[in-house]
Amino acid sequence: MSGRAIVVIDDDEAIRDACRQTLGREAEYRVSVAEDGPSGIEEVKRAGADLALVDLKLPGMDGMEVLAAIAKACPEVVCVVITGYPTIASAVEAMKRGAYDFLPKPFTPDELRVVVKRALDKGRLEAETRALWQERAAMQREFVNLAAHELRAPLNAVQQFADAILAGTAGELNPKQREVIGRMRERVAGLRGVVDHWLDINRLQSGRLSAEMKPIRLGALVEEAADVLGPAARARRIRVNVEGWEEDALVVGDRQCLKEMVINLLDNGIKYNKPGGEVTLKLSRPVHGKVKLEVTDTGVGIPEHEIPFVFEEFFRGEACKGSGVDGTGLGLTLVGKIVQLHQGAIGVSSRVGEGSVFTVDLPVADQQRRSS
Numbered sequence: 001m002s003g004r005a006i007v008v009i010d011d012d013e014a015i016r017d018a019c020r021q022t023l024g025r026e027a028e029y030r031v032s033v034a035e036d037g038p039s040g041i042e043e044v045k046r047a048g049a050d051l052a053l054v055d056l057k058l059p060g061m062d063g064m065e066v067l068a069a070i071a072k073a074c075p076e077v078v079c080v081v082i083t084g085y086p087t088i089a090s091a092v093e094a095m096k097r098g099a100y101d102f103l104p105k106p107f108t109p110d111e112l113r114v115v116v117k118r119a120l121d122k123g124r125l126e127a128e129t130r131a132l133w134q135e136r137a138a139m140q141r142e143f144v145n146l147a148a149h150e151l152r153a154p155l156n157a158v159q160q161f162a163d164a165i166l167a168g169t170a171g172e173l174n175p176k177q178r179e180v181i182g183r184m185r186e187r188v189a190g191l192r193g194v195v196d197h198w199l200d201i202n203r204l205q206s207g208r209l210s211a212e213m214k215p216i217r218l219g220a221l222v223e224e225a226a227d228v229l230g231p232a233a234r235a236r237r238i239r240v241n242v243e244g245w246e247e248d249a250l251v252v253g254d255r256q257c258l259k260e261m262v263i264n265l266l267d268n269g270i271k272y273n274k275p276g277g278e279v280t281l282k283l284s285r286p287v288h289g290k291v292k293l294e295v296t297d298t299g300v301g302i303p304e305h306e307i308p309f310v311f312e313e314f315f316r317g318e319a320c321k322g323s324g325v326d327g328t329g330l331g332l333t334l335v336g337k338i339v340q341l342h343q344g345a346i347g348v349s350s351r352v353g354e355g356s357v358f359t360v361d362l363p364v365a366d367q368q369r370r371s372s
């Protein structure tokens, strides 16, 4: 269907006819009408409307409610209010509910045409802007993905060469050379971390995860993550405690991803801790079909104003400044996506100077849901 779809929602038959006649003369407009709110909303959806003209005084569901319902169900539809009793207060209220313009009754055919054209132009511009943003985001993602793929192999190679040199395969190293190559290896490993995280995030976004979903014992993953990061924790004099639910929670998920999630949370708890501090991984018995994993640290904490941003791509906060801690700003982005893909929820609470708690709630597998 071509043309712009306009829906007139008014209980006054004369207004519906006048709008249909005036706008129906324009070849590019498809006009349909409804005489009350519920049928108007249905018609907006059915016709794939670009514009809705909404009378404020409707029987039953009033115009303000209709505006709010359209804004919720079809946010891209531009709404114009028509009313016989225009007041500043009702205009302001209508704008708040998402109306773009106001047309007081009685109106002339010309006034109607002008308002309709302006509203449709606005809708078109908004749609174009949305499409451009989406295209830009897709191109950015594609570019970074390509770059990341291209970087992975050479970075691996450089890291392996550095390992080989440090192992003495190219001859004895003096302490200065050892230090320089060691630092080079560290920087390359950091860059590889960025590339790997980025590719993981993209893999999750492309939905390639679901094929690997199966029941997983979360407690086992927590133990494994604690083992993997044991050396890092010892090097920083951080104690890692694991407190588990003895029967072990079963969640349906991608094992590798869930392990990555725990590792990233634990890694942060270790990295942003103070020497002699602690990180506790605690799994609670499922309640209402959800199992809770809490990762609590006694570290530097997160300032309140940073909390809304910690899951954003490339965000690095106060905690990493001056601490010399390496990172990518992608770890929590990855964690957030993994939790989302497992239909879970993640929350964080923190006090600067005292520590942070990251809480992950995941749905338990069906066989345990019945007993929880």
Ligand code: ADP
Pocket (backbone or CB within 6 Å): 268, 269, 272, 297, 299, 300, 301, 302, 310, 315, 316, 317, 318, 319, 320, 326, 327, 328, 329, 330, 331, 332, 333, 356
């Ligand atoms: P990275 O650790 O690589 O910087 P993340 O995405 O894992 O990236 O974390 C983003 C930011 O959130 C970190 O730079 C840090 O400022 C803050 N942060 C995350 N976890 C903690 C924590 N346990 N304690 C204090 N700050 C944290």
